[in-house]
Amino acid sequence: MNKKESFLRKPAVQTLLSSLICIVLGLFAGFIVLLFIDARGAASAMVDIIRNFFRYPSAAVALKYFGNTIVKTAPLLMCSLSILFAYKVGLFNIGVAGQYAMGAGLALYAALGWQLPWYVCALLACVSAALLGAISGFLKSYCNVNEVISGIMLNWLSLYTTNMVLTKVKETTSPYTKNIVNVNHSALLPNIGLNKVFNNNQYVTIAIPLAILLSVLVWFILEKTKFGYELKATGYNKNAAKYCGMKEKSNTILTLIISGALAGLGAAMFYLTGYEQWQCTQSSVPGMGFNGIAAAFLGGLHPVGAIFSSLFIQHITEGGAYVDKTMYCSQISDLISSIIIYLCGFVLFMKLFINKRLNAHDEKKGGKS
Amino acid sequence: MENQYAIEMLGITKIFPGIIANDDITLQLKKGEIHALLGENGAGKSTLMSVLFGLYQPEKGIIKKDGRQVKIQNPNDANDLGIGMVHQHFKLVECFSVLDNIILGVEPVKNGFLQKKEAKEKILALSEKYGLKVDPDALIEDITVGMQQRTEILKMLYRDNEILIFDEPTAVLTPQEIEELMQIMRNLSAEGKSILFISHKLNEIMAVADRCTVLRKGKYIGTVNVADTTMPELSRMMVGRDVEFAVKKEDRTPGDVILDVKGLTVASKLHKNNAVKDVSFNVRSGEIVCIAGIDGNGQTELVYGLTGLEPVKAGTVIMKGKDITHASIRERSVNGMSHIPEDRHKHGLVLDYSLEDNMILQRYFEPEFTSKAGTLKRANIRSYAEKLIDQYDVRSGQGAITKARSMSGGNQQKAIIARELDKAPDLLIAVQPTRGLDVGAIEYIHKQLVAQRDAGHAVLLVSLELEEVMTVPDRILVMYEGEIVGELDPKKTNAEELGLYMSGAKNDFRKEAAV
Ligand SMILES: Nc1ncnc2c1ncn2[C@@H]1O[C@H](COP(=O)(O)OP(=O)(O)OP(=O)(O)O)[C@@H](O)[C@H]1O
Ligand SMILES: [Mg+2]
Numbered sequence: 001m002n003k004k005e006s007f008l009r010k011p012a013v014q015t016l017l018s019s020l021i022c023i024v025l026g027l028f029a030g031f032i033v034l035l036f037i038d039a040r041g042a043a044s045a046m047v048d049i050i051r052n053f054f055r056y057p058s059a060a061v062a063l064k065y066f067g068n069t070i071v072k073t074a075p076l077l078m079c080s081l082s083i084l085f086a087y088k089v090g091l092f093n094i095g096v097a098g099q100y101a102m103g104a105g106l107a108l109y110a111a112l113g114w115q116l117p118w119y120v121c122a123l124l125a126c127v128s129a130a131l132l133g134a135i136s137g138f139l140k141s142y143c144n145v146n147e148v149i150s151g152i153m154l155n156w157l158s159l160y161t162t163n164m165v166l167t168k169v170k171e172t173t174s175p176y177t178k179n180i181v182n183v184n185h186s187a188l189l190p191n192i193g194l195n196k197v198f199n200n201n202q203y204v205t206i207a208i209p210l211a212i213l214l215s216v217l218v219w220f221i222l223e224k225t226k227f228g229y230e231l232k233a234t235g236y237n238k239n240a241a242k243y244c245g246m247k248e249k250s251n252t253i254l255t256l257i258i259s260g261a262l263a264g265l266g267a268a269m270f271y272l273t274g275y276e277q278w279q280c281t282q283s284s285v286p287g288m289g290f291n292g293i294a295a296a297f298l299g300g301l302h303p304v305g306a307i308f309s310s311l312f313i314q315h316i317t318e319g320g321a322y323v324d325k326t327m328y329c330s331q332i333s334d335l336i337s338s339i340i341i342y343l344c345g346f347v348l349f350m351k352l353f354i355n356k357r358l359n360a361h362d363e364k365k366g367g368k369s
Numbered sequence: 370m371e372n373q374y375a376i377e378m379l380g381i382t383k384i385f386p387g388i389i390a391n392d393d394i395t396l397q398l399k400k401g402e403i404h405a406l407l408g409e410n411g412a413g414k415s416t417l418m419s420v421l422f423g424l425y426q427p428e429k430g431i432i433k434k435d436g437r438q439v440k441i442q443n444p445n446d447a448n449d450l451g452i453g454m455v456h457q458h459f460k461l462v463e464c465f466s467v468l469d470n471i472i473l474g475v476e477p478v479k480n481g482f483l484q485k486k487e488a489k490e491k492i493l494a495l496s497e498k499y500g501l502k503v504d505p506d507a508l509i510e511d512i513t514v515g516m517q518q519r520t521e522i523l524k525m526l527y528r529d530n531e532i533l534i535f536d537e538p539t540a541v542l543t544p545q546e547i548e549e550l551m552q553i554m555r556n557l558s559a560e561g562k563s564i565l566f567i568s569h570k571l572n573e574i575m576a577v578a579d580r581c582t583v584l585r586k587g588k589y590i591g592t593v594n595v596a597d598t599t600m601p602e603l604s605r606m607m608v609g610r611d612v613e614f615a616v617k618k619e620d621r622t623p624g625d626v627i628l629d630v631k632g633l634t635v636a637s638k639l640h641k642n643n644a645v646k647d648v649s650f651n652v653r654s655g656e657i658v659c660i661a662g663i664d665g666n667g668q669t670e671l672v673y674g675l676t677g678l679e680p681v682k683a684g685t686v687i688m689k690g691k692d693i694t695h696a697s698i699r700e701r702s703v704n705g706m707s708h709i710p711e712d713r714h715k716h717g718l719v720l721d722y723s724l725e726d727n728m729i730l731q732r733y734f735e736p737e738f739t740s741k742a743g744t745l746k747r748a749n750i751r752s753y754a755e756k757l758i759d760q761y762d763v764r765s766g767q768g769a770i771t772k773a774r775s776m777s778g779g780n781q782q783k784a785i786i787a788r789e790l791d792k793a794p795d796l797l798i799a800v801q802p803t804r805g806l807d808v809g810a811i812e813y814i815h816k817q818l819v820a821q822r823d824a825g826h827a828v829l830l831v832s833l834e835l836e837e838v839m840t841v842p843d844r845i846l847v848m849y850e851g852e853i854v855g856e857l858d859p860k861k862t863n864a865e866e867l868g869l870y871m872s873g874a875k876n877d878f879r880k881e882a883a884v
Contacts, residue, residue, distance in 0.1 A: 224744050224745060225743050225744050225745065226733060226734060226739040226743050226744070226745055227743060229726070229733055229745060230733075232722075233719050233722065233726075233730070236719045236720070236721045236722065237715075237718070237719045237720065237721075239715045239716050240715070240716055240717065240718060240719050240730070241719075242678065242698065242716075243678065243698070243708070243710060243716040243717070244698070244702070244730045244731050245697065245698040245699030245700075245701075245702050245731075246699075
């Protein structure tokens, strides 16, 4: 085996490479779809998507819009951390979307209804989402109900609970919740000067460094601590975990609690900036949770990788908004970004493919020598 | 002259990260012969067979079928060439019937509809012809390991395979089933099929094989005619030294009672009756007590009850004077119980963890490996694992960082044994500790069990192997249908008497008898 090949066989290199290939494939597939809808604008639409805020010639304006992208990256990152944390323990927490909705509900109600300060709002969001996780965990451990099933059920439950609760604090003339800025300033996340960095973008808050810090923390817990060792052992082989005296049932519940808390905190990190208001008539859970799944896989299921994959996914989602709406219908931005995101989920498959090619290559050489 | 070889593997080399699993190996399989493949754990037997079956691509070497060079890229190619394999761990779909498993991938179809009736007739005919008793409609999860294996064999025959590979087929079978399997293999070879047979049990090889190829540490040692060789010679070829088959131990007077079991009853998962019925016995320090019996007579559930893997229904378990009937698994472990589990993949190992992480599975929480803040002390873990690897001769590609999944079956078992023995337990519960091990490793493990006893620890051994039952323990307890039916002294009993107890023909403790 020569140097180049053994380099290609390194797991970290493979993950990175597969992620990049998936991104390229995703962009390409999106482009094909645009071509089919209307060939004339396809190239420029694609450029718009990739360019996102770079379209603005002035650095200052671009910086402000970059701020917007990262404001939405923070919750996405939290959702992908939530997914990957559970995934490492062998659980697929599809309930992340509902936990995110519940977190949003509690955070906003605490801010608008009870007029509480931001840290209490965030804490309540965390706790409520963690409780949802606990329900899934309990059902899994003691009633053998698959967490995917209970997660999907709870997604609907939490969406409508949130809609119902937040209707009490909505604006009288629209289906949206009141604007925190007008009602309760103390509930806004502190900017700690970051707004200045991004050309006075008031939405850039403590949430962003906090989310990055939490990624590192999640990595640390999973890789460096006794707790992480136990959780991963339970995920890989729960019979062996039981055999060596780990509490595999409570570990399952605890994992989903932590996973839920991460998603709930993500919701607080977004809605407590005042960037967006909750629409009390929405009939599906916010896509943030589901996009978190793609971000987790695109990031190679690594907490630090998730930082970059979340940023990328949010970047193209935002970029989609700039596609020429006179040529394409208004759903096009969502469609294209979902196609790209969808292909981003193929990282594991890509890795398999790379290895197969390497093996085939090896063999050819073996045959010649 | 017509070519006499069905398969020739010439100069095969297969390299894994850190290890040459097969180093220039040559294996020639004659038509219609039973050819045994012998070698220590990790010698590269499974790897060589996987190359033949198309699961791995060798770095070097060629394969010839009937004298013509062939390329085997994947198991489908192998199947097209008439090569079939029964793997060390079966590959059956649990929730499918025997019939569905056999036809999987080669389903007979007419106009897009499955023709199961035809398939069933063919299967029944095959099963009749070779004495492979199966119930085509039973689900895999409901049938015995023996019948699962017969299903695997039928799978090969259904595909009209001419070359049959058996990777350690006897490791999971009862003595009776082994006898049946040998007969089946003889029938198959009489039919003209060529068979490759991997086993660690020399007596099986002597009984059934025509020729035997020996590997050692990935290298080809030689091929011998079984009729011209002896068991000691085979083991010398395989290990590179003489192996002592007899277990040496001096008489000892046992000390205090370490484990005291009274009236233990454990429910069964398979049926409504109890799997363990009102069992009482004790194990003292400095003695090895063996639970003997045919597989499935409650031994597994008894061990689950003793180790806390399953709750007990009635009775008490006392260890070193303390009632541990309802203690947690962790409590039992830290109080001096070690457990070498029956199923190493299910309980014994986290296969996706590295070897070092598996080595600390029972002690990761101790201050030596975890700091007060809850972080793992990686340097200590590494040096501890390396110490055990060295001491117990656990072989693997990359040492402490090797993934447990990529290790050979026997070395996985050695890793578990190293971990459990190093705790210096007051009570060691060893369930089939030598399953799947080569003779050298078995000799070593038996020595270790005796050393535990001589150091004044109590050892409870559960074994299905008559050899082991007769030579290792100081006392034998025979289990039949969930009850202990006899206590025997290995020095005074013989295999025949043992067989009578194991089959339920003799019972010293039958309750009605006392009336
Ligand atoms: N997929 C793999 N990746 C890396 N190393 C491997 C892999 N499979 C096997 N090995 C290594 O190759 C060597 C030979 O393994 P193999 O399974 O062929 O042994 P074996 O002779 O079948 O032993 P046993 O009797 O214990 O089953 C071992 O050292 C093992 O660790
Ligand atoms: Mg093997």
